[in-house]
Amino acid sequence: MGYSYHKSTISSSALITLTCPNTIDLFLRNLTSSYADKSNESSVVTTSIFMFVLVAVFFNLNLFSRVSNTSAVLKPTARYFLSAAISLFLPIMSYLLSEAKGDAGESQGKDLPVQARFILMWMLFVELLRKKVEAVLVSGGMQRGYSGIITHATAVAWLGYLVFFNLKVADQVAVFGTLWLICAAKFVQRVAFTEIGRRSLAYGKNARLLSSYMAQLQLQARRGQQDAAPSERLKMCEYAVMGEEKLVLEPGPHGYVLDLNRDTVDHNVITVGKIWQLAESHSHEVLFTPNPRLKRLCLSFALFKLLRRRFEHLPLTTKEETDLCRDLIFEYICGDKGIVSDQSGVALFQLLKDEISFMCEYHHSVYPVVLASPRFLVVNYLVFPLVVAVFCFMTLAISAKGHMMSALSRIMVHNGIFTVAECLWKNVLRSQAAFFSAISISISYLLFIAFIYEEVEEFLVLVLSNWFVVSMLSSYTAKPRQSPAYSGTLHCISWVNEKLSFAGFITFKQLSVLSVSWLPMMLPTVSLPKQAKSLIMERLFSSAGSPAPLSNGQYVLDCRPQERDLSWFCESDSIAEVILTWHIATSLLEMPCRQGQEEMPWDDHKVVAARLSKYCAYLVAFHPELLPDDLEGTKHAYKVMKKDLKDTLGCWDYYFAPERDRYDKMMAEAARSENEAWPDCQQGKMNVVQKGAILGKMLIEESKAGERSIWELLAHLWVELIVYVAPSSREEQVKGHEEALGQGGELITLLWTLATHTGLTRPPPKSIVIQHVEDVEEMLRQRVEKKFYETRSHE
Template sequence: MAYFNDSSKVLMCPGHTDIAPYVANLTSSYSDKSNESSVVATSVFMLVLAAVFFNLNLFSRISNTSAVLNPTARLILTSAVSLFLPVMSYLFSEAKNTPDAAGASKVEEDLPVRARLILTWMLLAELLRKNVEAIPTTAAMQKGYSIIIANANAVAWLGYLVFFNLKGAGRVAVFGILWLLCAAKFVQRVAFTEIGKRSFAYGKNARLLSSYMAEMVKRPPHVQTPTPSQRLEMCNYVVMGEENLMLKPGSHGYELDLDRLTATYGDHIGDHIVTVGKIWALPQQEKKPRLKRLKRLCLSFALFKQLRPRFELLRAATKEETDHCRDLIFQGLCSHDQTDLEVEPGVALFQVLKDEISFLSEYYHSVHPVVLASPYFFVINYITFPVVVFGLCVMTVALAGDGDMPEAIASIGRDNYAISSGIFTLTKCLWRNFFHTPAAFFVIVDISITYLLFIAFVYEQVSEYMVFVFSNWFMVSLLCNYAARPRWRDSTTYRGILRRMSWISSKLSHPSRITLKQFSVLRVSWLSMTLPTTFLPRQAKSSIMERFRLAAYGHDGSPAPPSNGQYVIDHWRRHTDLSCFCESKSVVEVILIWHIATTILEIEYPGRHKAETSSRLVATRLSKYCAYLVVIHPELLPDDREGTERVLEDMKRDLKVAVGGWWAYYTAPERERYNKMMGAPLPDCPADNIHNVVHKGTKLGRKLMEDCRRDERPVWELLADLWVELLVYIAPSGRDEHVKGQEEALVLGGELVTLVWALATHTGVTRPPPTSVVVEDVEGASRPSILA
């Protein structure tokens, strides 16, 4: 690569003849045959890494205000940056020992241009790394101090490279400021972690809430038969300020000062203790649509706090607690006057559940400090802290110039050619010579890497600020301060700010949209990232709510627990002959059988009539979503994972036979698969004697097609009810491994089944206990055995 320093190929930049020596110095490492491959590989790697950072921070967040990053992207970036520091340190050492080309100034001899460029990348990458790591706010999430020590070592090493290798005052000032930002970010993250895990409002909050709820439910209600509005206005679920109730740790939880909560409705609770009831009892004139959305958001926040003990494996809610929460949800929120809610009860309920799961997701996986959001934290972290850092930067510049501030500022341009010549002028010149001079190519690559890293860092700071200000956490904090302080409620300025911020936040977050991944066994794709996404229909929200209400209260005071579809078949008396398709010990088999039948019906009857559109949407979308859970997230289903995988593998094997072999299985379009399945002969025996899931699903599909020829509407209504029943059936679970699976799904934003699981946990709705049968032991004695 000697042509990089070929004097016959010079840069043509009229008026900037000093650019050529700078480019020669920057490309001197490429002309060294001993390390040219490593230098080129490093530039390519850094270009890819910078482009990923740039795309992740810019384009992926234009319509997303969540503080949670995609776990795959976060893992890749964290691993890449972890390997990046030692590799770049080695290349820095190599570049440091490679002298600049002829023409370098005396000041430039202290550290070659290429080494300074690599050091710039290392500092910018370290700044960006802090923004892809989750902030642990509990001791369990932190898992020791190994990560903090590793980050401290990285910051200390970069400080050594900056202050023990650079000699020019201007360079020490510029690189010292970048290092100071790295150190400030590190100190900031450590402060977030330590404050969070030691605070009763954050890290210790789950155990505190367990003690609070155990005492709160013991208090008798003030009204024997409250109206829906009264239930919400008397609700003593704490939104914020419960740390002010703590007296001291006890042998079984914390001892609380519950006397600070009033025993009569409507009395003053305290400026620092805000409950759901206090939020919902705000004056009538404040019941604007956006403030009603904030009230539901505060209810979500209170429910999120009640769900945390389950994720941290402290204890399950007692029957008294679930009964209280069940009445609050179904006889309070879902029975509330629709004109006051401004939305249908089912939509309002799922807004509350979605916001609750969003709080959980951001609490455990946030890369921004939204968990600590409050007006006080905003002033400290986004106003005071930047002022302090700016003061330290000014001090760094002064120390670099030995106290001579004017000389230090002047040396910044004198010692850094890219700054003195103008970075845009340099870039314009290089682009002009991109095809004329070979050396310009790699210089453009190197400068582009620096551009991308710097833009990603600046955008990340702006993004963090916007995510924080318009996060649900900050909205809840603002409303709690608004409810607790009468003088804030009397301020028209504060009310106006609160309404406008609430409007922007609601537009960015889309609280009513619940997305569903769609999977079909008759399609080619089996990869999660390639599956289509749709929204949960409005009718499905209402149907799920009503099914839970039925499971909680029943028709005549006798609850109807969820089933694997048998309850729906019994309810639709004209379809009782379909009950054999629900008779399986494995709910996964039932899901696959009815999914195949629903898919067959969807292809044969593609929704020509508007009359059955809503039921058809519910049936087809929930069918594909449940199949998606079987294939992609078996850990969220009640069956053991190994059993689920066995059923799925058997289904795949039988499906390959049904569609004509492995080639058709992987390449045939949906219509061709459908035709082969419908044309294949089926066993003549009854359905309950068929053990092949594909044959059973096909037989059910043909049966439903016969019913559709007489009347299509009731068939789709039956399927809609059945898929709602199956979703409600698979959601409840109290097993620790199932809770762990739900927690792992939070990093992806939570699944629909996670929302339904949260509703089941709050209301105490469970599946019926497994059936006990009698088996014989080796001595012939009878003993019970659980097979399901």
């Protein structure tokens, strides 16, 4: 891998005893001479250790990060670490390269020493792995300038200078020149993905195109589906899946001017309705019957394209659109009978999870999954490698000055690189120099394997991605008489994709104020229970037509006359205070149940209430920007709660005591202050910790008469709270959901997505009622008209 057997002067002190073949003995002596030079030993060891740590991280991420996940989004923690490491990598390694050249480079005169060549090789491989931490940005609404491209181009140019101005031997120039050429090709490829995507009507400009499409579609007054039966409405849905860019005639002053002639749309655009009609036809049951997810996936993709308008600050959806979208989603989920069941909740969250998956990968993917299609795979993984191979062949021919066979023989003589590794491992315990030399060889191997695996993984992720499935499904819908091989391939890919993506499996963090752990990375993660999905689905369905407006828990308590005394604990303008109060109470009720019934299965309602309680507390603590209250107000409420909790528990118990001791102190505080503080509770003078402790004591006492009914109440109350905080239209909260996409999305983001599509809103706060200018103007206009007609009637 870039070594040669040229003659060089080596001092006798640099020689070590190695049992190696004569053909590579001189190379090994060149390699180990760096370690024999005591003045240079520290820098060489530091270089090897630094690279070993970095390559271990890359190797681990590549081999083990997506064993059971086809997502193209890398975890933010790993991306931040690798981004910082790579930003420092080039200058540090350039310095170490100059140190490795040192006097040896001057004595040899024409070539780099072996250790310097290893450092240069590592720099090239790390540059090839750079894409692991760089998202492919094809969104027109998220352009971040060209600073990243310029930085990347500078790094590639610098590496080219190091390769072609420091290496003189033909076989070395061929090997390192080929690696640099691949680096340059990958950079050009990355720039092409970004720029083509940003300028494309199908990708970067698609959100603006969809705004024009939906607006002009409504002007066409195509209301036939309003009178259609629920089972037929989805077959008439004109939400675009693919091909809408073919309708553009020209940009106009209020968006794109589109050709919405019925024949033009039917010929060019693949809609949800077309796919639904195809799925219901008997001739295509072989494809869709064993793959019911295909229909849902195309609906998720169409909804994702509509949701992009919200993230890119385009005009909001109209009431007609939200009404239609609400009917389509709930009719798809509940069917013709409109019955909410456990399967309805599962289907709803599978639909939303796929939509958020599209959004996450669109904004944060490190692979070009957005462009995934059969044509893209041919161009990117067949044509492009052939072009790069031609340039590599030309590089070899130029560096060898036409003597290509001679250069190849020097590169591959006796499979030298494998012989070197075998020789070093045989002597690794006999010599310090051999030990560190083996590390250098191993680092090169691991980087090479990581690069190869990265290329294979990228191909597999693209082929198994939702984007590729939707692309194939759209092509199949456009030409349904495809060959059996095409439909069979689509069936196999969609089946594997579903198995690897764990559709419907939703996880979220848990925070308990009675727990010792307060760091987000140490918090446990649990899954959303099926019972919670059905309860949330039921609550959303009941509020769809606004017969049951959302509340901060009051609605649930008002529906139970025997529990109306607890409504005092919901009377607060701060949703954060309500969440923390009921979370403390739920945690206190949960403690004796968890310790006294460890071997007994938990009731479904108990699991729902406990998990949603801890998740809402987690939102208050770590994602206040996702809640409807003002950001600073939510942070202040949480900060005050922590201070009051510390005063109640004491400093030692607050940080170090087990949960049982915290529980005992909280119950003692509740018993001591209940009688004297109860009037203050009704007057709003009690702090959150006191209110939560007293409420917890009340729930524990009531649970003695009927524990199941208490947990059922809490389950519905926490469902009410999480549905209540989901809708939001403020830019602060939209930005928070956008940032949460980098983490894979939160549970609250799924519900916010549904609220955005269906127009679900919460009542305005009682303490602050703002009347918009438009409403005031409308009110004045109505008064003027009323006065005018009254005057006319008197006349």
